[in-house]
Amino acid sequence: MANLRERDVVGLVAAFNAGRDPERVTMKYRLLADNPFSFLRGSCHLFYQDFPADAEFNQAPPAWVCGDLHLENFGSYKGDNRLAYFDLNDFDEAVLAPASWELSRFLVSVLVAADTLKVGPEQAIGLCHCFLDAYAANLIEGKARWVERATADGMVRDLLRDLRLRERPAFLDRRTDIKKGKRRLRLDGVKALPVSHAERDKVVQFMTAYADTQPTPAFFRVLDVARRIAGTGSLGLERYAVLVRGRGGLDGNFLLDLKIATGSALAPYVPLAQPQWHNEAERVVAVQQRMQAIAPAFLSAVSIGSQSYVLKELLPQQDRLSLNQWGGKLRRLESVMRTMGAIVAWSHLRSGGRQGSATADQWIAYGRHAAQWRAGLLDYARAYHAQVVADWRQYAADYRAALKGRAASF
Numbered sequence: 001m002a003n004l005r006e007r008d009v010v011g012l013v014a015a016f017n018a019g020r021d022p023e024r025v026t027m028k029y030r031l032l033a034d035n036p037f038s039f040l041r042g043s044c045h046l047f048y049q050d051f052p053a054d055a056e057f058n059q060a061p062p063a064w065v066c067g068d069l070h071l072e073n074f075g076s077y078k079g080d081n082r083l084a085y086f087d088l089n090d091f092d093e094a095v096l097a098p099a100s101w102e103l104s105r106f107l108v109s110v111l112v113a114a115d116t117l118k119v120g121p122e123q124a125i126g127l128c129h130c131f132l133d134a135y136a137a138n139l140i141e142g143k144a145r146w147v148e149r150a151t152a153d154g155m156v157r158d159l160l161r162d163l164r165l166r167e168r169p170a171f172l173d174r175r176t177d178i179k180k181g182k183r184r185l186r187l188d189g190v191k192a193l194p195v196s197h198a199e200r201d202k203v204v205q206f207m208t209a210y211a212d213t214q215p216t217p218a219f220f221r222v223l224d225v226a227r228r229i230a231g232t233g234s235l236g237l238e239r240y241a242v243l244v245r246g247r248g249g250l251d252g253n254f255l256l257d258l259k260i261a262t263g264s265a266l267a268p269y270v271p272l273a274q275p276q277w278h279n280e281a282e283r284v285v286a287v288q289q290r291m292q293a294i295a296p297a298f299l300s301a302v303s304i305g306s307q308s309y310v311l312k313e314l315l316p317q318q319d320r321l322s323l324n325q326w327g328g329k330l331r332r333l334e335s336v337m338r339t340m341g342a343i344v345a346w347s348h349l350r351s352g353g354r355q356g357s358a359t360a361d362q363w364i365a366y367g368r369h370a371a372q373w374r375a376g377l378l379d380y381a382r383a384y385h386a387q388v389v390a391d392w393r394q395y396a397a398d399y400r401a402a403l404k405g406r407a408a409s410f
Contacts (some may be wrong), residue, residue: 004387005050009395016265020236024227028235032392033399037071037113039392042232044068044093046391047105050384053271056094057376058100061358061366064287064351065102067093068233071107074340076159077315079294082219086147086156087292087343089315093264094287096272096356097261099348100377101365106131106344107381110337112388123330130334130379132374134341139367142360144350146293147339153400154335169251174225176224176243176253183253185226185243192226192241200225203258205242206304208312219254221245221324228257228314237262238307241314256298275355281308283331288350 017025032042040047044067052058066073066088073144075089107128114124138145145151149160175191176183181199189196195203203225211220221244228241238260246254264270277283281301289295297313345367355361359365366373 004390006394007391008352009046009391010398011047012049012397013043016043017236021227021238022236024229025236026231027229029399031232031235033396035116036389036392037109037116039395040109040112040231040388041068041070041072042235044105044233045390047108047384047388048101048266048269048348050387051101051104051269053269053382055100055376055380057104057373057380058098058102060098060100061348061362061374062096062272062356063099063102063348064290064354064357065095065097065099066091066287066291066347067095067097067102067264069102069106069344071106071113071340074343075315076156077296077368078313079405080297080299081294082297083294084149084160085292085294086152086160086339088347089296090231091284091288091291092261093266094284094291095264095266095268095270097266098272101266101270102344102371103132103135104377104380106340107377107390108384111381117333119330119333121319125378125382126330127333127337128378130337131343132370132377135345136367136370136374138342139349139363140343142364144293144346145342146346147343151281152339154332154339156336156339160223168254172251172253172255175207175241175255178250181250183223183243183250185224185241189227189229191229192227195225195227195240199227199240202304203242206258206302207244209241210302218248220246223253224333228259230257233265234259257310257312257314258302261301261310272356279303279308281310284310287351290354291347293350 017028028042032039068090073088073090074086076084077085077089079085110128110131111124114121147156149157152160172183175186177186185192207220207222211217214220222242223245224243226241228239229235230239240258242256242258244256245253246252261284263280279301285299285301288299296315299312302309302311341380349360349363351357352363
């Protein structure tokens, strides 16, 4: 990575996102131009296309990885036991890969986000060391734990406390309007867009059939459907917010997330043989259940026609950790890095020994020998950080030039 690559970044991004919903993919293109961190989040395919699979630091144990690990791929949620947890929360790209694939992407995200967070280069490297220290130490301990309100500290504790205090009816009020005594999803162009009649019929018919397989079918009776706007990398993929009856009454309604599952962006590049999944949603859900301490409510792999989807409770965006709230106190960020390092270690231990992933003894050994691989990972993160910034600058310049040309044509 000593020499930065010059390439048609816009062309590569457009090719990867071809066929997605035009309205939402346009939003994605705009977000990618905002800053280098947004660009990194939305271009996972470029990261792994460039990844040096033959590098020495890639002689790492095989792990179940979420595939798109970065600073904002952690968040709080209510599990299927209705308790609040802080954990990894995006598994669309999940595969079996060397652990270094996951670790390197996270380290690059820390360095790329440093400018946005107004953290100096040396401080950013220090944060990377905090993450790696915690990752290795928790592997050596060999026990998979979890983060909940009683054991959290700093910014993570604050986030979990807010989730505990937040009432679900208040969340419903922010995402819906009450018309003629019934809730309807708010089509604000920010969180939700209208669906076509065909899309509504498809979702309603699916949910009706799904409800018939559940112990309480009335819970899943559909009240409204919208196209959901969320995330960065997945913008443009078929995704719905579904308002269901739930426990009944205006405040008993629930919001569900129904999202199409497509192939992992890592699939063309990952060197390890993968299990033969029945469909892509089964892959996403199976890996999520293995890596997380407790799965979100209603998490399941479902099918509509020939396509597979992931169904789960809809999680509000504010439950992702907003790192820009560190308030100039570096120790708050250091605490978050240690928590994230521990979570990744626990996820590897928890999913160890499953369909080709390393066993607990192998993870303990990897942690004990961290001095042999961490320097290589950090060197690569420094070098690839420069590539991300260069790619973003080219993309942003081309994007703005295209906007200016479009405006001039009117």
